[in-house]
Amino acid sequence: MNFKFDYDTHFDPNKLDRFLRLAGISKVLDTPFILINLGVAEKQEGKVIFNNAGILFFAKNLQDIYYHTAVTCALYKGTEKIEVLDRRDFNEDLISNIDGAMIFLMRYLAVRYEMTGEPRRKEIPEVPYDALREAVINAVAHRDYFEKGANVMVEMFDDRIEITNFGGLVKGLKPADFGKKSVLRNPSIAGLLHRVKYIEKMGTGINKMRGLMAEAGLPPIVFEFGTFFTAIFRRPEVREAAELETSVEGMFSEKYIENFSVNFSVNFSVNGKQLKRMVSTIIRAARGKDLKIPELADEFNVTTRTLYEDMKKLQNWGILKFEGAPKTGRYILTEKGKMMIARVRE
Numbered sequence: 001m002n003f004k005f006d007y008d009t010h011f012d013p014n015k016l017d018r019f020l021r022l023a024g025i026s027k028v029l030d031t032p033f034i035l036i037n038l039g040v041a042e043k044q045e046g047k048v049i050f051n052n053a054g055i056l057f058f059a060k061n062l063q064d065i066y067y068h069t070a071v072t073c074a075l076y077k078g079t080e081k082i083e084v085l086d087r088r089d090f091n092e093d094l095i096s097n098i099d100g101a102m103i104f105l106m107r108y109l110a111v112r113y114e115m116t117g118e119p120r121r122k123e124i125p126e127v128p129y130d131a132l133r134e135a136v137i138n139a140v141a142h143r144d145y146f147e148k149g150a151n152v153m154v155e156m157f158d159d160r161i162e163i164t165n166f167g168g169l170v171k172g173l174k175p176a177d178f179g180k181k182s183v184l185r186n187p188s189i190a191g192l193l194h195r196v197k198y199i200e201k202m203g204t205g206i207n208k209m210r211g212l213m214a215e216a217g218l219p220p221i222v223f224e225f226g227t228f229f230t231a232i233f234r235r236p237e238v239r240e241a242a243e244l245e246t247s248v249e250g251m252f253s254e255k256y257i258e259n260f261s262v263n264f265s266v267n268f269s270v271n272g273k274q275l276k277r278m279v280s281t282i283i284r285a286a287r288g289k290d291l292k293i294p295e296l297a298d299e300f301n302v303t304t305r306t307l308y309e310d311m312k313k314l315q316n317w318g319i320l321k322f323e324g325a326p327k328t329g330r331y332i333l334t335e336k337g338k339m340m341i342a343r344v345r346e
Contacts, residue, residue, distance in 0.1 A: 005054075005065060010059055012058055016031065016058055018095070019195075022197065032048045035054060038192070038195075040054025051188070052145070053186075053188035056093065056094050059092075061091075062091050062093055062097075066091075068145075068148040068151065069097075070089050070151045071097040071139075071140065072087070073105070073155075073156075074154070074155050075339070076158075079159050095198070097152075098136055101152075101154045105136075105156070108339065108343060109129075110236075111262075126343075127218065127235060131209045131212040131221070131233070132163070134208055138163075139163050139231075140152055140165070141199060144166050144185065147167065152165045159235055160234050162230055162232050162233075163233075165229050166228055167185060168225040168227055168228060170185045178206070179207055206223075218233075222234075257283060264279055264282075277302070278310055278313075281310065281314065281320075282314070282319060282337065285320060285337070290330055291330065291331040293307045319340065320332065320337060
């Protein structure tokens with residue numbers, strides 16, 4: 001039990017409500033009784049005392065209690081850990097950490113679309129979302145939380161995605177039994193994730209990941225285990241982001257721009273006329289054309305102030321940057337922006 005975690009100060013009832021909703025549990029009992037029944041707290045001298053599993057799921061801000069429970073996501077330029085294009089640290093609660101990591105991955109994964117005869121097109125990512133999700137959940141569920149010097153890492157390189165947690169194979173599980181037998185390092189965490197249907201608690205996750213990769217026609221996942229456990233997903237070959245500087249005009253077909261617009265709208269919550277302006281601006285930058293605010297404002301039939309606001313957002317998102325002096329400089333794509341362009345397919 002953790003006596004430093006105060007029910008009135010640190011507990012977030014909204015996170016409990018979300019958990020109950022995901023688990024399909026009706027809130028008919030008082031909150032303390034629900035927490036006790038979930039096995040995450042107990043009453044001592046009239047006070048609700050949480051255990052560590054309860055804190056990991058229901059803290060208002062996990063960072064205030066444990067700094068080592070974060071999931072760190074990083075996008076690198078190239079195939080080595082040298083230049084970081086984007087980074088996010090998620091440390092709110094285990095469910096939010098998992099969801100945040102998936103949003104990060106989906107932002108930078110290439111996607112193509114197939115027409116199926118249904119009103120909605122079928123979205124096919126370069127690496128199956130469900131396989132990556134299983135790996136992220138596995139890393140969070142099986143991390144050794146007694147080690148305080150390492151986060152769960154979700155790292156994207158040009159050629160691969162690596163998902164790593166501290167704590168290799170669980171004690172008692174032999175390498176030959178990996179993927180065949182299951183031993184839980186954190187049974188309380190696994191039980192709570194099972195309740196919200198994030199895991200099956202049947203030891204099927206590894207084989208499910210392997211099956212999804214095989215079904216997609218992708219190379220098998222490479223698993224490495226020692227002090228750390230790492231799942232390595234190979235990415236299909238794509239053009240280097242640097243090649244965009246000499247990109248041929250034909251790359252930006254109508255279908256390509258449509259797919260890019262869909263990705264951009266989903267990832268940055270932009271739509272309507274602003275979406276069209278921003279996508280057009282990004283494509284112009286990728287083509288190496290000057291982005292002059294007055295000319296763009298006239299073309300889009302908006303005020304220069306509106307265009308400046310668009311540009312400010314694109315800069316804040318790390319897609320464009322301004323290079324040079326205020327009067328003679330220009331807007332250009334960042335490496336992150338080039339990566340976004342390179343990862344979208346027709």
